[in-house]
Amino acid sequence: MSALLLRDIRLAARAGGSAMLALAFFASVATLVPLGVGPDLALLARIAGGVLWIAAVLAALLALDRLFQADFEDGSLDMIALSPLSLESVAAAKIAAHWLTTGLPLALLSPLLAVLFGVKTIAALFVSLLVGTPAVSAIGAVGAGLTMSIRRGGLILPLIVLPLLAPAVIFGAGAAVGSAGALPLLGAFSFAACVLSPFATAAAVRLNLGS
Amino acid sequence: MPLAVPYIDISDLTGIRGGRVLFRGLSFRVETGRALSLEGANGSGKTSLLRMLAGFLAPAEGAIRFGDVADGEERGKFVGWLGHHDAVKAQMSVRENLDFFAQLYASEAGDTLDALGLARLAELPGQYLSAGQKKRVALARLKLTKRPLWLMDEPLASLDAAGKKIAADLVAAHCAGGGIAVVATHEPLGIDCDRLVLA
Numbered sequence: 001m002s003a004l005l006l007r008d009i010r011l012a013a014r015a016g017g018s019a020m021l022a023l024a025f026f027a028s029v030a031t032l033v034p035l036g037v038g039p040d041l042a043l044l045a046r047i048a049g050g051v052l053w054i055a056a057v058l059a060a061l062l063a064l065d066r067l068f069q070a071d072f073e074d075g076s077l078d079m080i081a082l083s084p085l086s087l088e089s090v091a092a093a094k095i096a097a098h099w100l101t102t103g104l105p106l107a108l109l110s111p112l113l114a115v116l117f118g119v120k121t122i123a124a125l126f127v128s129l130l131v132g133t134p135a136v137s138a139i140g141a142v143g144a145g146l147t148m149s150i151r152r153g154g155l156i157l158p159l160i161v162l163p164l165l166a167p168a169v170i171f172g173a174g175a176a177v178g179s180a181g182a183l184p185l186l187g188a189f190s191f192a193a194c195v196l197s198p199f200a201t202a203a204a205v206r207l208n209l210g211s
Numbered sequence: 212m213p214l215a216v217p218y219i220d221i222s223d224l225t226g227i228r229g230g231r232v233l234f235r236g237l238s239f240r241v242e243t244g245r246a247l248s249l250e251g252a253n254g255s256g257k258t259s260l261l262r263m264l265a266g267f268l269a270p271a272e273g274a275i276r277f278g279d280v281a282d283g284e285e286r287g288k289f290v291g292w293l294g295h296h297d298a299v300k301a302q303m304s305v306r307e308n309l310d311f312f313a314q315l316y317a318s319e320a321g322d323t324l325d326a327l328g329l330a331r332l333a334e335l336p337g338q339y340l341s342a343g344q345k346k347r348v349a350l351a352r353l354k355l356t357k358r359p360l361w362l363m364d365e366p367l368a369s370l371d372a373a374g375k376k377i378a379a380d381l382v383a384a385h386c387a388g389g390g391i392a393v394v395a396t397h398e399p400l401g402i403d404c405d406r407l408v409l410a
Contacts, residue, residue, distance in 0.1 A: 074300070078267070078298070081287065082290050083315045210267050
């Protein structure tokens with residue numbers, strides 16, 4: 001399992017990989033919003049939690065469509081599926097690799113962007129992204145598994161995944177401004193998503209391998 | 212070889228793809244130590260049959276057994292797969308490509324690079340390999356999986372004369388060592404093998 005995890009991290013970090021892409025997208029969106037909204041610092045500080053959460057979710061989605069598709073198209077997924085590793089473990093490794101190359105860097109970058117917005121609760125924002133982004137990777141993986149055999153599946157993927165991510169955005173944006181009770185709910189949602197997703201993802205992958 | 216397949220037994224197999232019947236009532240048996248050359252025109256169902264054997268596709272009717280193992284996902288654990296696509300990552304060197312699958316299959320790359328004439332290319336990223344060189348990498352990878360049943364889809368395609376000889380010798384050596392190979396091919400393998408022609 002660690003072999004697959006390390007390989008996916010390595011591929012994401014190399015040329016054509018998605019790690020830097022997600023970070024750059026996140027930073028661009030977060031920079032554009034103040035330009036569009038205007039220089040009202042009180043307003044910016046109030047909407048920062050929601051804006052940064054939505055930007056983070058969209059940035060993470062950017063890298064999701066290739067999660068299985070790249071290996072499916074070049075035949076690697078056949079070889080991986082026949083290996084001693086169960087498809088559930090394969091899904092878990094891919095989710096972990098996706099989070100380590102997108103969710104974690106996004107959370108680490110967020111305090112810097114929070115300063116731009118004049119956010120007071122920087123620590124709460126950072127923790128909310130750290131706790132909540134695993135849910136984005138986990139739920140996104142189900143969509144990636146379902147759409148991997150569709151050409152331009154990346155366009156359908158957000159339609160499947162975004163509605164399912166509504167709780168993460170609601171609790172995440174709440175936790176980012178320090179609302180009481182939002183962080184435990186976010187944590188519970190994220191935990192449940194990470195535990196259940198490998199099974200759903202494996203089922204989706206199995207379906208596509210047999211198509 | 213950690214596991215062995217005593218024989219492959221296929222009985223009364225029907226394959227349907229996209230509403231079209233590819234084959235019906237297909238029965239055959241391959242004994243250990245034998246290679247089967249799977250032949251037939253384009254679209255006759257060779258690749259589909261290989262995917263059924265590997266457990267990816269469920270047959271519409273009939274049964275596939277490797278010895279006493281019938282379940283699709285269980286069967287997959289015996290299979291060494293050489294697919295139509297090369298599964299060589301462009302961003303990783305030849306050695307990294309092989310080492311990854313060696314780890315995944317709890318095996319080791321060892322001298323497989325030399326055996327396939329790839330030693331000089333070991334540090335080259337996959338994107339610079341020719342189609343034939345990628346096929347050699349795929350053959351090296353198949354060898355290091357150390358699986359008893361090889362399912363191969365057009366292993367000779369895009370290989371040069373020396374490469375074809377190496378591929379045929381690999382299959383012959385695998386079978387001589389107690390393995391089984393089912394090879395979908397348009398070209399004669401040049402080794403002692405059984406033949407099955409899909410109409």
